[in-house]
Amino acid sequence: MKKLIFGVLAIVSVTAAASKPPYKLHVPSDPNATFTVLEVGSKGNLTTIITKRDGKSGTTYSQRAYDCSAMKVMYLGSGETLGEMRSSKPDNHFSPIVDGSIADYVGNEVCN
Numbered sequence: 001m002k003k004l005i006f007g008v009l010a011i012v013s014v015t016a017a018a019s020k021p022p023y024k025l026h027v028p029s030d031p032n033a034t035f036t037v038l039e040v041g042s043k044g045n046l047t048t049i050i051t052k053r054d055g056k057s058g059t060t061y062s063q064r065a066y067d068c069s070a071m072k073v074m075y076l077g078s079g080e081t082l083g084e085m086r087s088s089k090p091d092n093h094f095s096p097i098v099d100g101s102i103a104d105y106v107g108n109e110v111c112n
Helices: 002-018 082-087 102-111
Strands: 024-025 034-043 046-055 057-066 072-079
Touching: 024 102, 034 102, 046 102, 057 082, 057 102, 072 082
Parallel strands: none
Antiparallel strands: 024 034, 034 046, 046 057, 057 072
């Protein structure tokens, strides 16, 4: 019985660790790019996520804030480096999330 419990705990901890950043995120609407979730957090009632996009045009980092209850998103920053992302100016309003968009797939990661 002890071996069974230990085995179940080991599987649970491996599964939990696999969902902690950084990890790859599949975004079908941008098939020529690779997305990596770097950080998930919150600011008040908003959920935030930092992603890295590697594609033919280079690497881009983005931080988005999601209002999951209203299904809206706002960029908090973006840039070619994490430093540029953090120092860039955020959007001044939330936008609706378009089904099938990059924002939709990234939002599904943090809002579900």
